[in-house]
Amino acid sequence: MGFMDKLKNRFKQNEKAEEVSTKYKEGMKKSRQTFSGRINDLIARYRKVDEDFFEELEEVLISADVGVTTVMDLVEELKMEVKRQNIKDTKDIREVISEKLVEIYYGDDDEKIEGLNLVENELSVILVVGVNGVGKTTSIGKLANQLKEQGKKVVLAAGDTFRAGAIEQLEVWGERAGVDVIKQGAGSDPAAVIFDGIKAAKARNADVLICDTAGRLQNKVNLMNELSKVKRVIEREVPNAPHEVLLVLDATTGQNALNQAKTFSEATNVSGIVLTKLDGTAKGGIVLAIRKDLNIPVKYVGLGEKIEDLQEFNAHAFVYGLFADMLEDTE
Ligand SMILES: Nc1nc2c(ncn2[C@@H]2O[C@H](COP(=O)(O)OP(=O)(O)OP(=O)(O)O)[C@@H](O)[C@H]2O)c(=O)[nH]1
Incomplete structure (x- = not known):
């Protein structure tokens, strides 16, 4: 199962999870339009994963405020993963991008949600x-x-x-x-x-x-x-x-x-x-x-x-x- 299917299933597990995904989906409409809109556009134009594709991808990510150093790290990781999985076709890269975005946020522990640090039974x-x-x-x-x-x-x-x-x-x-x-x-x-x-x-x-x-x-x-x-x-x-x-x-x-x-x-x-x-x-x-x-x-x-x-x-x-x-x- 690819990462995107896993992601989809993750938010179908129960009502609460579904509610969370709906909130993010509705709230992030603007970001989604530019982010996945532009990535789709790139994928359609390039078809093949090559240096030019990555260069344009870098621009898309930087214009989405991801931050230059983070973009560089991310694109490096993407390149390695593309090589490892021997991905040639740009349409297969969405899976890798989505997976790497989660990974780059959490680091090694990708199940970690950093909630509030509160103490029990005390103020x-x-x-x-x-x-x-x-x-x-x-x-x-x-x-x-x-x-x-x-x-x-x-x-x-x-x-x-x-x-x-x-x-x-x-x-x-x-x-x-x-x-x-x-x-x-x-x-x-x-x-x-x-x-x-x-x-x-x-x-x-x-x-x-x-x-x-x-x-x-x-x-x-x-x-x-x-x-x-x-x-x-x-x-x-x-x-x-x-x-x-x-x-x-x-x-x-x-x-x-x-x-x-x-x-x-x-x-x-x-x-x-x-x-x-x-x-x-x-x-x-x-x-x-x-x-x-x-x-x-x-x-x-x-x-x-x-x-x-x-x-x-x-x-x-x-x-x-x-x-x-x-x-x-x-x-
Ligand atoms: N769309 C949207 N509006 C928000 C969000 N958070 C706050 N706002 C709006 O931003 C405006 C400013 O928020 P306030 O809380 O009044 O700003 P403020 O924080 O009181 O100012 P300070 O207390 O001085 O920081 C309000 O109209 C809020 O409704 C959000 O997540 N989304």
């Missing part, structure tokens, strides 16, 4: 960082809703005291998700808000505290100072916390998102990425660039504006989203 603290406008508040709301649906008691701390409206916006999401929001007035000290959040979360026996922060990037030193101060409070009040530092990036900003990721990882230890608006970009390859260039796992992707549109990242489903039309062709 877990998630610190959420990122610049304004990337969908930070929205993602916190969606995440709170999911965790609550899993039976966890969630509290939010409105640590973005800088941006006008951020506190109210978080409150709206808190209401929507049915979780408490701890806040102070606009302009107050974020570390003090987070401290209150921890106290409240402990008093209410919460399982998870999600802390919003302001994302000012103009000055790296300020950003570092603010994040370190918040982190110090968390570390002091809760053992082994923060359990996650999630950086929210907007997929539609392409290479800019990578630059933000670099700056934030220099300011603090980022443990995972939430990549929003994957549905809004034709360049979904940014997922691979983040994984390979920065070595930070993408833990969630935003595939739409609705509360249930935040999905745990799954490289198989991602590749399914990129090739879904072709998978159906083979039925």
Whole structure:
């Protein structure tokens, strides 16, 4: 059985798996149109796998924001595999591309899904960082809703005291998700808000505290100072916390998102990425660039504006989203 059939079967196993694949399929329409659309076009034009074919394939991958070094690695791997399997016909290369995309994301352990690192029966603290406008508040709301649906008691701390409206916006999401929001007035000290959040979360026996922060990037030193101060409070009040530092990036900003990721990882230890608006970009390859260039796992992707549109990242489903039309062709 070829990789694409395996992929298809994987998401037919049960209702939940099917739901996940549908979400990715719908959310990644734009990326799929350019990605598999252009690969199909290449396959039709070239027929034979040769140097020119690979060169054009490189261009397609780079224009999908996969990132130059990752593209080089990927194409090297593809060439080796083509040789190994003695593939001559370009139409047989789709299988290899899809398989290698999953492999390049996960490395050796291709069943690994890097979910949230939460502790049982104790308070877990998630610190959420990122610049304004990337969908930070929205993602916190969606995440709170999911965790609550899993039976966890969630509290939010409105640590973005800088941006006008951020506190109210978080409150709206808190209401929507049915979780408490701890806040102070606009302009107050974020570390003090987070401290209150921890106290409240402990008093209410919460399982998870999600802390919003302001994302000012103009000055790296300020950003570092603010994040370190918040982190110090968390570390002091809760053992082994923060359990996650999630950086929210907007997929539609392409290479800019990578630059933000670099700056934030220099300011603090980022443990995972939430990549929003994957549905809004034709360049979904940014997922691979983040994984390979920065070595930070993408833990969630935003595939739409609705509360249930935040999905745990799954490289198989991602590749399914990129090739879904072709998978159906083979039925
Ligand atoms: N299509 C789509 N829209 C999204 C996604 N995530 C967030 N948005 C939208 O992006 C816009 C900005 O999101 P916000 O959450 O308001 O931005 P913000 O994060 O509050 O700004 P900060 O909290 O300062 O980062 C909103 O209209 C959201 O609905 C996503 O995954 N897909």
